[in-house]
Amino acid sequence: xxxxxxxxxxxxxxxxxxxxxANFANVVQPAELMVQNFEYKGKWSSDFFHNDNPxxxxxxxxKGEYTVALSQAYPERNFIxxxxxxxxxxxxxxxxxxxxxxxxxxxxxxxDMIDNFFGAExxxxxxxxxxxxxxxxxxxxxxxxxxxxxYRRFLKPGAIVNLKTDSRLLHFYTLELLKxxxxxxxMHTDDLYGSPLPDVxxxxxxxxxxxxxxxxxxxxxLKFSMDINKPIVEIxxxxxxx
Ligand SMILES: C[S@@+](CC[C@H](N)C(=O)[O-])C[C@H]1O[C@@H](n2cnc3c(N)ncnc32)[C@H](O)[C@@H]1O
Numbered sequence: 001x002x003x004x005x006x007x008x009x010x011x012x013x014x015x016x017x018x019x020x021x022a023n024f025a026n027v028v029q030p031a032e033l034m035v036q037n038f039e040y041k042g043k044w045s046s047d048f049f050h051n052d053n054p055x056x057x058x059x060x061x062x063k064g065e066y067t068v069a070l071s072q073a074y075p076e077r078n079f080i081x082x083x084x085x086x087x088x089x090x091x092x093x094x095x096x097x098x099x100x101x102x103x104x105x106x107x108x109x110x111x112d113m114i115d116n117f118f119g120a121e122x123x124x125x126x127x128x129x130x131x132x133x134x135x136x137x138x139x140x141x142x143x144x145x146x147x148x149x150x151y152r153r154f155l156k157p158g159a160i161v162n163l164k165t166d167s168r169l170l171h172f173y174t175l176e177l178l179k180x181x182x183x184x185x186x187m188h189t190d191d192l193y194g195s196p197l198p199d200v201x202x203x204x205x206x207x208x209x210x211x212x213x214x215x216x217x218x219x220x221x222l223k224f225s226m227d228i229n230k231p232i233v234e235i236x237x238x239x240x241x242x
Contacts, residue, residue, distance in 0.1 A: 042119025064092020118154035
């Protein structure tokens, strides 16, 4: 158990990170009330990245391992890590600044309102990395019909969605939801490291992934695309014993 002194240090550490991050050029932290007229909505390319390169989002990015690694691997693309937790985003944003990585940005907000921050057909790809499976609240899963319908509002036709998770509930739920909506996955595996990786990017390991691997958990992966004009319909309550 942490001592009161250790708690105090942690809180101080967080406040220092928040203060430092307020001046990071690669972090956008909208005030909740400004959400209706967000300055970069539809303008991330021209006003934030200053180029026309395709944009990839990492949703629930935590410390932003995918955002940072992919932005280094693909300088001709742009990447935005999205998370509500500032102290986690600080880590990825700091790495990107120290590495002089210009094609990575971070947006601190709730994904529940993500469509307020991106305009129609602004995003080419999404990564969802080790999201909370929300066992009791199906519509809070980041791949629920509710969220997929939010993403449809800003995805380009043919955009790719990648889901990497340790949660078999989240993996099989998403597969079932796609099936019910007549969407054929592009690729899916319930044991990613059980055979040679089909794509080198799948080997990027996040903070949570490393923890889950140490616990001996198997990692799953699912890649799909949606018709942006066709609403996704939710399925009845889907449960799965992890
Ligand atoms: C289990 S962590 C995974 C973090 C990182 N992707 C990784 O693999 O290490 C889930 C992350 O999603 C974020 N998150 C969950 N729900 C969210 C929401 N509705 N809006 C914004 N962030 C959310 C949490 O703050 C947390 O950092």
